[in-house]
Amino acid sequence: MTSPSSERIRAVDWLRGLSVLVMIQCHALVLLRPDLRQGPITRQLLRLDGLVAPAFLFSAGFALALLLVRGAGVGSLGQRLGRNLRRIAQVLGVATFVNWMWFPVFREPRWLVRMDILHCVGLSLLLALPVTAGLASRPRVLRGVTLGLALTTFFLSPLGEALGGPWATVLNKSTGAVFPLLPWVGFVWLGTYVGAVAGERGRRGLVRSLVFVGALGCAGWLAAKPLQALYPAHRFFVTNPSNAAERAMWVCIGLLALVALESRVVPGGKPSRLRRFLETFGTSSLSAYVFHLTLLYVRVFGMCFEALWGNRCGWGLYAALTGALILLTYGLCRAFDALQDAARLTGGGPGGKIASLR
Numbered sequence: 001m002t003s004p005s006s007e008r009i010r011a012v013d014w015l016r017g018l019s020v021l022v023m024i025q026c027h028a029l030v031l032l033r034p035d036l037r038q039g040p041i042t043r044q045l046l047r048l049d050g051l052v053a054p055a056f057l058f059s060a061g062f063a064l065a066l067l068l069v070r071g072a073g074v075g076s077l078g079q080r081l082g083r084n085l086r087r088i089a090q091v092l093g094v095a096t097f098v099n100w101m102w103f104p105v106f107r108e109p110r111w112l113v114r115m116d117i118l119h120c121v122g123l124s125l126l127l128a129l130p131v132t133a134g135l136a137s138r139p140r141v142l143r144g145v146t147l148g149l150a151l152t153t154f155f156l157s158p159l160g161e162a163l164g165g166p167w168a169t170v171l172n173k174s175t176g177a178v179f180p181l182l183p184w185v186g187f188v189w190l191g192t193y194v195g196a197v198a199g200e201r202g203r204r205g206l207v208r209s210l211v212f213v214g215a216l217g218c219a220g221w222l223a224a225k226p227l228q229a230l231y232p233a234h235r236f237f238v239t240n241p242s243n244a245a246e247r248a249m250w251v252c253i254g255l256l257a258l259v260a261l262e263s264r265v266v267p268g269g270k271p272s273r274l275r276r277f278l279e280t281f282g283t284s285s286l287s288a289y290v291f292h293l294t295l296l297y298v299r300v301f302g303m304c305f306e307a308l309w310g311n312r313c314g315w316g317l318y319a320a321l322t323g324a325l326i327l328l329t330y331g332l333c334r335a336f337d338a339l340q341d342a343a344r345l346t347g348g349g350p351g352g353k354i355a356s357l358r
Contacts, residue, residue, distance in 0.1 A: 011258035013282030061191025069199025092122035115177035150189035157183035214252035220245025
């Protein structure tokens with residue numbers, strides 16, 4: 001029987017899976033007519049879409065801390081550290097590949113380091129890895145350090161908008177970064193804090209830490225006006241601590257709901273089709289990221305979703321095409337997972353599959 005300290009927390013897989021579905025829906029908005037993209041429905045969808053990056057980054061930090069704290073507890077920290085280094089290398093490698101797909105990197109090498117979500121995940125994990133590995137055997141200290149780093153990151157983020165020079169490439173949006181480290185690395189630190197608690201105290205600790213972080217987020221959200229007045233002019237909906245606090249609150253509320261749902265699942269029971277569907281995206285989110293963008297934008301014989309239907313769809317056709325995009329991405333993820341499994345069985349592949357944004 002799996003001990004509570006080592007069992008997989010499926011709720012986090014489900015959070016990633018739901019985030020992938022929302023991400024695909026968000027990117028598919030390019031199929032809508034321009035007038036509909038300016039309407040109230042789209043604005044509400046974009047508010048929901050704003051939780052995708054925090055959820056991915058939070059999950060990445062959570063998985064890192066959970067794995068290393070558990071590894072320190074059973075004496076396998078070195079092995080798990082190596083596994084995380086491979087995963088981080090995979091994320092950064094795919095990030096570079098995606099930039100190569102979209103930009104003329106050989107003529108303008110600067111595009112190789114353009115900070116999008118995968119670069120942000122990879123670099124954030126590189127920053128978190130030495131701290132987490134170094135303190136994994138002392139999870140209480142790790143919790144205090146990572147929570148302090150998260151709060152410090154969020155409170156300094158508005159000031160980071162004024163930075164120039166080389167640091168601006170990775171710390172703010174002034175050089176074209178989509179997801180700079182400020183404020184986004186803060187969500188990795190929050191996830192690391194919660195993962196450290198879960199690694200030491202199991203599911204009960206997980207629930208308590210989520211309630212605590214959610215309460216902090218609610219307090220920051222309610223303090224929007226004083227927090228906005230505290231700083232010089234800045235992009236409130238990007239770097240203000242109140243905005244980050246609201247996003248963290250909703251991520252914690254969503255994960256708490258999924259943890260409650262997981263508690264109702266019979267251990268060892270056969271998963272439903274819906275659960276398998278969601279967990280495929282949750283455990284293969286990196287593959288899903290690449291596949292859905294390729295289907296949406298990369299022209300094969302002149303055809304892709306954007307080329308055929310971009311800027312032309314009403315809501316009905318958009319919904320149908322988004323569903324088709326999700327199903328095609330799911331099929332490609334399952335096929336790619338099968339290929340990796342076959343490669344491992346024949347000894348021709350790496351020890352772990354290219355799985356998730358973590």
